[in-house]
Amino acid sequence: MGSSERSKLSCFGYPLSIFFIVINEFCERFSYYGMRAVLVLYFKYFILWDDNLSTVIYHTFVAVCYLTPILGAIIADSWLGKFKTIVYLSIVYAVGQVILSISAIHDLTDGNRDGIPDNPTVHVALSMIGLLLIALGTGGIKPCVSAFGGDQFEEHQDKQRSQFFSIFYLSINAGSLLSTIITPILRGQECGIHTKQSCYPLAFGVPAALMVIALIVFIVGSPMYKKVSPQGNIMVQVSKCIGFAISNRFRNRSKSIPKREHWMDWAKEKYEERLIAQIKMVVRVLFLYIPLPMFWALFDQQGSRWTLQATTMDGNFGAIQIQPDQMQTVNPILIIVMVPIMDAVVYPLIKKCKLNFSPLKRMTVGMFLAAMAFFVAAVVQIEIDKTLPNFPPKSEFQLKVINLGSNDANISYMNNPEADFYRLLVPHQAGNYETLKLSANASVTFGNETVKIPLGYVEGKTRYTYIVTNTPSIFGELATDLSEKPEQGGNQIRFINNLKDSINVTIANAELGEIMPLGFSNYTLVTLGIKHISGVMANGQRCSVDSIKFGFGSSYTIIINNCTNELDIEYVEDISRNQIHMALQIPQYFLITAGEVVFSVTGLEFSYSQAPSNMKSVLQAGWLLTVAFGNILVLIIAGASHISQQWAEYILFAALLVAVCIIFAIMAYFYTYIDPAEIEAQFDKDDEKKKHKEKEALGIDNENGPYSQTKM
Template sequence: MAIAESAPGVPADAKTLFGHPRALFMLFFAEMWERFSYYGMRAILVFYLTKHFLFAKDPSYAVYGAYTSLVYVTPVIGGYLADRYLGARKAVLAGGILIAIGHLMIALFEGPVGEQGIYLNGFYLALATIVIGTGFLKANISVLVGQLYARNDIRRDPAFSIFYMGINAGAWIGPIIIGILGETVGWSWGFGAAGIGMVLGQIVFVVFQRELHGVGRPVSPELLRKPVVAGLSREWIIYIAAFLSIGVAWWLIRSEGAVGLLLGGFSALTVALIVYLAVWTLPRVERDRIFAAMFLVALSPLFWALFEQAGSSLNVFTDERVDRVMLGWTVPASVFQSVNSAFIITLAPLFAGLWTWLAKRRLEPSVPLKFGIGLMLVGVGFIVLVAGATASGNGLTPALFIILLYMFHSMAELCFSPIGLSSMTRLSVASMTGLMMGTWFLATAAGNFIASVIAQATGGDNAGPDQVLHVYTSISWFSIGVGVLVVLVSPWVKRLMHLDLLDAPVDHAMLGEAGLAEPAAAGLDTRGETRTR
């Protein structure tokens, strides 16, 4: 069995910036504008449904949950198509174009207040276009970051923290600009700004993608260009199928129950596929790493179910029950969605430096330990908010407490999300990197769906004032309890990661489409064990 040809990666003599390949900063800016669009639109989505289309809270939360879930389901398919055919670079470009079109479509389908019909269906169609575009872009731009570094490169976690700053720079600016435009000038102005931001992101990616060198190219360009049906190449068949799938996404956004069934079935099939590939195609060490990665993935839905209250129930809580008057100006509730990202931008360099400083002294917490800490911190954030709301009695909750909640959630996110992104690429093999990254986002999709269920549990338009606080209290203590359990089992999970063998000759870039190259060529002995240098 021949070794599959892999992407050459960034050459050792390629120019760097602050010790990292310059491609990292190109991806930083491309992702920044994509997140500007997504988080800015996300900040006003529930308000657009309740204040423009005059939806009640519960159906608004349902649409929000269905959309945000699908945004994280489709990267599983996009990751697989990039692994097998397109390559991450083409996938990111195609996805970005669709996302830009979707955002601009929303601006064109506003219509009169309260009028639904064609305007509401046009809005759903635009959301569906964004969903399919995100499927191509979301997982694969993170894969490109991971492919810039060797698996044992100590710059990997700091690189993902830097990349995460790009995400949060966009997520910080987006709600401020799009929120103010949408809530005070006009909804189409806000959504139009999101579309323009996405176009800027694509310009950055196209103009500077040469910095990627060979990273992210198709596995087999000849196979991709070869005509298959009616003179159409595999590449164009993929694009046409993506266009047709927009109709499926349009129907799913309108059907929260169908999204739940899709998530359950898709998750089961994906986990079964990964387990099959791990057990039957990988040596023991690589198999253990995949199982460790799946443990991390399993924790993701709980974290995101709590964290993603931000765009739904916490957004409405801020609008209705937080004192938002500052210096005589009533700050739009959507603008508070930028607080989390402001903390991320502030704290990310400190966390990146902390991890590096501890790693050099062999004191860095393990990845599962960081996850346990993150789960505890996200629970603490809700406890702080409940305490502030309870102390205020029947009055408005001081804005300080919602800000403190986002501070704790930001610290939790830095222990969870960038570390998870890095771990999916570090623990995976080449033929499964996109699939594993997509599975990470699939778990995030499950978290978003559960988040919509929690948001609806906080009560609709007729719920009592204590209902939301009761729900927040329950989920906070549950998350803290799970976090403690994760901390206790973290040493066992760390052993499954085989970190001492990351510099062994076996490299995920050397594993072919079946998941494993020839044992001798890949640096394995005849028992499938990894040899150390």
């Protein structure tokens, strides 16, 4: 199909082919951001890594995603072309998504049917393979899809091409917004063959399906595409020229050769002056990029540290309940609202006030706003920390005793080398958690009879509950409690059977199995709200009751005391619910999104305005590299700081960005804006003059042919 035939295939004045590209981009961005929204929670609650390792792997993945675009651009421009590059790397991408979905199936290696994988290494290995393929795929096609869409337009369709990029950007944000809402809901479902757990296979599987759809849609549009053959990659030429300039300079540094005005001038022996001048323009902008990774180091923590922060907060917004990973939707929502407001109201108002709000000043303000967002996040974290339980360190454990006896119980704690202490518990009273050394001993006394609490196998950083009764004689049972907040803002519930016979308990349709007299059930995860407790059979009748209204992030031990007309139960709060509301995260999201709008959008606009027309891709690659290096900075700073308090880490990142912001402001002050078009036009004039002189030397007249001997 020729170019003229393609131009006839149009809709509303646009080439029909671009609609396939826009749908492809929507599905691909849904796939990427949907997977990324739940990724850090998958690491923490399925792979069971701690916060730090989860954050490290998350930011390593994001960094690789922004390093691979250079590879994709080189492959597309030098060998395969954009179309084949998108197709081949999308296949790699889809395979990676499928492998990641399979890695999240907890029944995959759960031979014991206890909800715990028998071979977690399999899950980790599959996850890493899947993420590596995804990073290669999403990064590789990133620089190709938008450029391929631009190729579909004819030269006279400048207006349509400009509108296409707006629609393309909208499809990115629409995919991001919808996926960040939907995938946490899918993750919150329960699924499994043997045991029911959070449904990460579904949360990853739907994005995988969208990626397959994106690939199919893109291939279906193939007959309509205008496919431009590879023209050679400008980044390769730029790299070779820069490499030659550096090597030539060092090769001749010991010789008595006059210094040159610019270090790129050392490439004049091999490369044209036009190319060298263009690279000088690019290098000036790339030099300004040096401080920028610090902004992205903070910005991309929305998907890691801020999401983990949200797991310790209350997401009850009345009619709706927000999951921790859904708070990331605040960013795309604010972008959609703020971008037109900034363009239509704020910037014109600043201009009307005759203030010089230049692009580099905007970027400086954006960095400052991001730093302020982290200061706000630190304040929120301090408030959260005030409400969090005091879990024991490695060298200690915590013990709580519940007296289910008919008399007062005296609890003696021998916490050598700390001082011994005692507690008195009346019947049906639960004590508080006591922090003890690993070498400590404890005993319970009813009247003249004493029993020692079995603490020979306790471990550090762990909480325990000991239930004790003296009816008809002293008997006790030790159980391991939760030593961290329940996952993802849920509630962990377990039961103690204080009846004479074994019972079975069901809560929220989850069967907990048989519970022996004075025995503990396993914990089960329940969501927000009132849950129905049933299935208890005693005294010849079946009893049930509705629970209290559970909040976010609590843990309860429920004691079943009697079964008459209604189930008689008592609640022992092991971990209090999350008390700080997620709404307090909105100011930090507002600040960092405002920073993104004036930093990212302005940065790209500035970069393009200061670069030659044939080197926009070089600056696009440089811009993406700042994102990659920003995520690498998170790994370096978080790893080297060894800060135990999260609020202090937020302050550290904010302070570093403020310092970098000052450096960038100084660099911006000394920057001189240029017009690359004028510089290139001057080279065009020089080239014309040079050609004219060459023709004169050959006796050729552009208009009249060869010069006559008599013509002056």
